Every structure is written in C-alpha cells, then in structure tokens.
Amino acid sequence: MVGCVFISIGFRFSEFIAKDHLVDVTLAIDAMGGDHGTAVTLPAAVEYLKQYPRDSIILVGNPDTIKANLRTLGVDPVDGPFGVRLRVHAASEVVGMDEQPQSALRGKKDSSMRVAINLVKSGEASACISAGNTGALMATARYVLKTIPGIDRPAIASYLPTKKGQVCMLDLGANTDCTAEHLLQFAMMGATLVTALEHKPNPTVGLLNIGSEDIKGNEVVKQTALLLRASDLNFYGNIEGNDIFNGVTDLVVCDGFVGNVALKTAEGVAKMMGGFLKEGFGQNLYTKLAALVSLPVLKAFKHRLDHRRYNGASFLGLKGIVVKSHGSADVFAFRCAIEKAAEEARAGMWQQISVHIEKWHHERQNTPQGES
C-alpha cells in the first residue's frame, strides 16, 4: 500500500542523539515479513544490537528458521554475544505479501506479524517493525492495539527529502475517503511526531492543495483549512505538490489517496531520471570515461537520493508503536526502520499523541460556541 520513496536525503535522527543517554528499548521484529524475510531482518537486527548496546530485540517467527539463520551469522541465540538482549519468540504462520487484510486478521492469529504486535500490546516490547503486507499490518495493529481515544483513524506517516532537508507527510495510504476532521487529526499526530523526533517545538503544517489561495481545492480541503486555522497548530496554509520538495513546511497533510499518489509519483519521476542519467553515462566508451571522471559527483548524488536511509513508515494513532519497512528493503534499509521505531519508542510517541489529542478535545469542549 505504501511505497518507499526512491529518493531520500542522508539524514538520520539517531545521529543527533548521544547513545549513552538513550532510554533502553525492546523491539519486536516480524522476522518473517517482507520480500526477503530472515535474509534481511536477522542481519539488520544483529547490526542494530551491535550499534545500540543497551537495546533488546525479540525476533518473531519460525524458531528453527530463525535460529539456523542466526547461526550462519555467527550468532548463537542462547550463548551468543547478545545474551538476553536477543530473544526468539515462536509464531507458526506468515502473512503473505498479497494476502487480503481481513483474511490475515481472521485466519492467521499466530502469524509473525500478529505475534510481534501482541508483544507491543502486552508491554513486552515498546515497538514493532514489519516489512510485511501493509494492509494486513494496519488492520491487525488496529485490531490488537486499538486507536487512541479521540482518533477516528490511524494514518501512515513518512519522511521525504526536500531541497532544505526533509519533510514529514501523512496520510500515505491508510485512508482513502477522509473528512476534514480526519485530516485535522492527521495534522495533530504528524505535528507531534515532528516535534518529538526533530525537536521542533512548533512545526509548520502545510495542507496539500492545488493552489495557495483559500478558494482552491475540493470541499474537504477547504473545510480542513478552517479547522486547522482554528486549531493550536502552526498552520502555514495551502501548499502545492512542488512545495513538498521545496521544504516549505515541516509537515504536509493530505488524505491517503492523494498522499499515496504523490509519494509514488515522486518515486516514479526519481527512478525515470536516474535511469536517463545511467543510460546517458553508459552509452559509449567516451561517456563511460566521463562517468569515471564524475564518479565523486555521481556517488554523492546517489547517496543524497538513497531511499534506504529513510525507510520506515510510522503508523500513527494507535495505542502502540508500529513501523512498516518497505517490503523490498535490504539490510541497511531495514536497520533504518528499526532505528526509527526505537526513536519513536524512546520519545513515547503514542502517549504524546494521546496527550495532544486529549488536550485539544478538552479545549474544544470548553470553547464557547462561535469563538473558534
């Protein structure tokens, strides 16, 4: 459902945090999910544990497969270098990448995805990460964890690169038919995420539209602008598709249909342009020589556009932290998604959203009619 954007700027939250001062977290990983399953999830988990020496990971899935694969990585699940920091939790089923969400929800109660979410529900883990089927993950997470009171629908948020740095955008595909009230709730959740992860106290919120003027857009968007203006958020106003990448605001809010189309359109253009460039430099001996001479520039360009660095979409609005990795993520990309989940867990993301939403509902109830 949600695509990982092809392009991404080389910025990682973890770089800003001294590891000594981190709160320890335990993360549940759906070890079987994604296009590559344990071939990606296990090496990523091992790398993560090496990098964050106080955090713990619970690998969820087929114990035999997981243990055998861990051994090939030189890690013994019992006596290995990580001790109790690395545990294996059995789950007998796997949700297929193309399986219908409802079939996964009803038919696979012992799937690696569901058991990982259960561990968040029970408090054994403070976040879970899966590269599995997005629809099934959202449906299961919503069923198991429930939504935060005051939130009608969870949304999917992710970061995109901009000329200036990065921008957070939601919803990216969870909700196709939205009301203005839903979009307002997305804005509140997104603003809380940006504040927590980037330490921006009052992030600017842009409403994705087809013109900057108030009269532009469809009815839902016009109504949303009124709600955003009356809220406690730092509402910038309407922004257009190109403004996302100009870094005009810290947050971009839209419904899941528009957000998903925009995300995948960005992916498509980036891939096409990258392809043109590759084609051009690979044409003949002279152009290949030119590519060799330009290697430092082309490498830096590729690095700047490395989508893997921003892998990990946050499911916001749930009573727990769930991060979705791109299905085709490699080890590095999946590790980035684990880091994202850990950051959210350390920030107490869902509790922060809960406080923000409760405060807003309280203020709205106490505002005399006609004042806002």
Added chain:
Amino acid sequence: MVGCVFISIGFRFSEFIAKDHLVDVTLAIDAMGGDHGTAVTLPAAVEYLKQYPRDSIILVGNPDTIKANLRTLGVDPVDGPFGVRLRVHAASEVVGMDEQPQSALRGKKDSSMRVAINLVKSGEASACISAGNTGALMATARYVLKTIPGIDRPAIASYLPTKKGQVCMLDLGANTDCTAEHLLQFAMMGATLVTALEHKPNPTVGLLNIGSEDIKGNEVVKQTALLLRASDLNFYGNIEGNDIFNGVTDLVVCDGFVGNVALKTAEGVAKMMGGFLKEGFGQNLYTKLAALVSLPVLKAFKHRLDHRRYNGASFLGLKGIVVKSHGSADVFAFRCAIEKAAEEARAGMWQQISVHIEKWHHERQNTPQGES
C-alpha cells in the same frame, strides 16, 4: 491552476507530419497573456509562421503595443513578409495573472483572452492559445464556447514524459470534486485526443489509484472502474503514481485534484534532483572539470527533460479548441503550444470528441438494462 511539468521528453507531434499535406489553420493568440506577454507571444508567432507557410495567425491585444513590437522583430503588420497570414485584432483589456475567474468573466469583456476565444466561437480562428490565467481562461472558454452535449465538465489534458515515450493525463486541475461519470467522460475525451494526435486507434486507459487491485481506492475510483470496464474504451485497469512514468498506459485518468498534485509533485522532484546534480558538479574545480568532460551526457539529459517541448495543455470538452501555455513559457515553449493547438485544429479535435460522446450516449440508451 495547472503547472507545466518541469520534465518532458523531446517528442513533438509535428515531426511526424509532412508539412505539405497539412490542412491550413488560422490560430488566435492571446498576445498579452502570460508572465512575459508580447515579448514571448510575438516572436513565437513569427517563428511559427515561418515554419508553417500555409497557416495564419491573429494576434489579439493592444494594437499599438503589438504593432510596435512586431516592428522590432522586423515584421511589418501590413506589408510584412506574412501578408494576410498575420493579422492584429484589437482588445482593450488584459486579464491579470492572479485575477479571479469570475471577475475576469464579468468585468473584462474586451480582454485579449476573451476576444481570442470569441474568434474561435465565430469561426474566424480554429483554435486559440493563451499563456494567461488558467482559471479565467477555463471560465471564459466555457462561457463563450459552451461544453459539448453529453459532457458535464471540460477537463485539462497534457502530456508527460515516460521511460518509453509519453503519456497523456487528465484532469490536471479543472475539476476538484468529480463523480465516476465525470471520470468516464474524461477518459473518453482523453482517448479521442490520443487517437487523433498519436494515431493510436485503441489507446490503453489507466485509472490512477493507490493499488492495482479492484478493491483499492476511494468510492469514486471504484465506481469509475466499473464504468470504464463497461465502456468501449481499452481499459487497462488501475495504475499507481509510479506507473505514470513507467509508460504502462497511453492515457491516465484522475480527478483534477489528484492530477494537479501528481503533476506538481513530479515537477518538484525533477527540479530538486536537477538542483542536486547542478550543485554536485559546481562544487569545486575538479567537479567543474568533470562537468566539462560530461557535457555531452549532461546536455542530452537536459534536452530529454526539457519541459518546454511539451508546453500546451488542452482544454477538452468545449465546442472549440483552447490550448493553455504555461505562464512563464519562453519563445520556444510558446511556439510548441501553438503547434499543439494547430495539430488539434487539423485533427478536428472537438468534433471528434463530440462524435465519440454522442455514439456512446446512443449505445447506452439502446443497451437493455443489466447488459452492461
């Protein structure tokens, strides 16, 4: 309202047509419209007349300004090299780029934009081209020319580049709240355009969605898929944002909100990536040298992504041909928009759409209930 995509492939319809066999057309140009007005529209018109020796142009606007500017280009409006092929038609007003469509429609009845459209209505010109305010142009064109019977709303169509060539997409911003019936009509108009301009008898139609499966998308899109499947169009199915640029279908159909966001998102990503590349190659003496060595590759890359070659968005569904140039178009880009309008005029575009729509309405009326 509609942005000209930053990127475009170097393909022009006119290249496929032997000029000797062209039907002569007369084109009305809003000479005052756009960010640069006569500084762009007049040289483009003169270049066009040189290139197409049997076509005629009527320049609409302030006669003194137009004549004085033509003289600086070495063209005498009376005795000049083009004779009766170049005429000036007076219009005393100009619609501002930020003017409200309704104010332009009601308050500026002698604007260069409106008079150019009037010339299409009266049959003196077979198409008009304007780089002016999109909203005002659409409102005025709709008021003066009226919509084709059976079409509820006109739409804006344009071409975008793909890995394989190009794709036609609509609506790009004229209609923000659409029903499934509107989207079906857009598909019919777009398919007629593709057939006429590209000589593709049965173009494939993709419905922009957030997944390929039938269950994906919002209610309008799901309903549209049913209508498209029951129509005489070559419906490919749902496509996603990245598929636009993979060249999966000949035509992409969406509502004007989604289309405009996708178009501008594509623009934004292309500009950002171009900027990164420029920055990388301009960093120091070595990278500048690398740029010099890579000049042939970089030039070809730039050429391939030259948005100007595809300037010109078609307003479809009106009883006349109206082409909107990007407001900031330069001479080359504006000439491309003139060429686009001429091609549509030669193809008898609006009459073809009219026939297609009438045939479809007729068939629908004669289809017994429950058959389609």
